[in-house]
Amino acid sequence: MPGPAQPARPNWPRIITEGGFVTTTPVQPAGTFLLDDTTYGKLDTGTLGGDITWSDISPWTRSGSVNRPGNRQQGPLWTAGQGSASLTLHNGDGRFDPDNLSGPYVAAGATELNAMVPVRVRATWAGTTYSLFSGFADSWADDGINYAGRYAETTLTASDGQKALNGIQLPPVTPAGAGEASGNRVNRILNAAGWYTGTAYRQIAAGLTTLQAYTGGDSAWNMLQTVADTEIGDLYIDGSGRLVFRSRYGILNDTRSSTPQAVFGDAPGTAETAGTENAYYTASRNRDDTTLANDIQATRTGGGVMQQATDAASVVTYKFPRSYARSDLLQQDDATVLSWAQWVLYISKAGEARFDTLIIKPLRDPANLWPLALGLDIGTRIQIWRRPPGTAAPVTRDCFIRGIAHTWDTGSWQTTFTLQDATKYGSFLTLNHATLGRLDSNALAY
Secondary structure, X not given: OOOOOOOOOOOOOEEEEEEOOHHHOOOOOOOEEOOOOOOOOOOOOOEEOOOOOOEEOHHHEEEEEEEEOEEEOXXXXXXXXXXXXXXXXXXXOOOOOOOOOOOOOEEOOEEOOOOOOEEEEEEEEOOEEEEEEEEEEEEEEEOOOXXXXXXXXXXXXXXXXXXXXXXXXXXXXXXXXXXXXXXXXXXXXXXXXOOOOOOOOXXXXXXXXXXXXXXXXXXXXXXXXXXXXXXXXXXXXXXOOOEEXXXXXXXXXXXXXXXXXXXXXXXXXXXXXXXXXXXXXXXXXXEEOOOOOOEEEEEEOOOOOOEEEEOHHHHHHOOOOOEEEEEEEOEOOHHHHHHHHHHHHHHHOOOEEEEEXXXXXXXXXXXHHHHHHXXXXXXXXXXXXEOOOOOOOOEEEEEEEEEEEEEEXXXXXXXXXXXEEOHHHHOEEOOOOOOOOOOOOOEEXX
């Protein structure tokens, strides 16, 4: 039986939660990686399955959350954390009980409510559907309570593709691919891991750094992250489940990163140069030394000479050196490693006065806030205006979105963006850019 009817809520998107169950999945080609299959369920023996036919579980979804975190390192280096989702499901008819073999999600006498069932969360607003999460089930948990009125709940938790790539250990191989660009290396690792092919599952930039030979011997995700750190690029799983890799110029040249895509402020409706202020709930600020690094010590793997970039003025200002050392970089020569260290130093030699997080509640202004809450993605530049009591002028800064979290239930929705200060990224010399392309006015990007 369906869950209790969910009344149409004014000013809400349609929230779509779905599972990709075996009984509704097309037959896959021979050699496809299939979970729990004695022949095709072995890692490194097949490719992951193709398109999935989805079963709608929205009528039974009572509340949920999605979290695609960003983790701050020193300087410009961020790592995307493993994305997750949690859905509270109405289970009064036992359909989400893995021990109920009379339920709708049973194939060949066995439950389909297993780990690694595909799960996705989307939302449709004003005719546009936004992908918020796509990944694989972790667990189907019964809270052990029989509520009055034949009401019961199951909590479905899921993780994105980073979980799969973390769990795939690629064996050591004969060195191959010396001199290939970082984007090609990302594809090489994904191919070795059996990751999905096609643009629906990969968005890989060419990259600007050429790398030492690939040798394997680590988890797929660890190797991908080392490539991204060597490039100083972006690596993350987006809301549709696609693995995204951007070169270090992506954050400088891509329109969504070089120009604010939305303005938020505490005076909604006020026109600013970059756009009209949209309402926020909170915009937390901090001035600290979290990202401070004024002594960069970088060494390429395989025996390169350590390259050091230090800012003496920053050391004096902050009393002592603050070192950031890497010895696992994949550049082919020490000169490029030195350029890498100088880039990191330029970004990180001063402490940040930044906005840390931005929280918005779309019901405050549905027409304007829903497209922003649902549509802004990691790496997108936004602008924030805050007017603290007792200050003479507004505090305003451009920021990059580095993490996204949504929580909702039957009566509320909150979106939280984790932020990186974008101030330094407005000062690199970028050819053919009206503002950043002026000689003698910007730092030179390598």
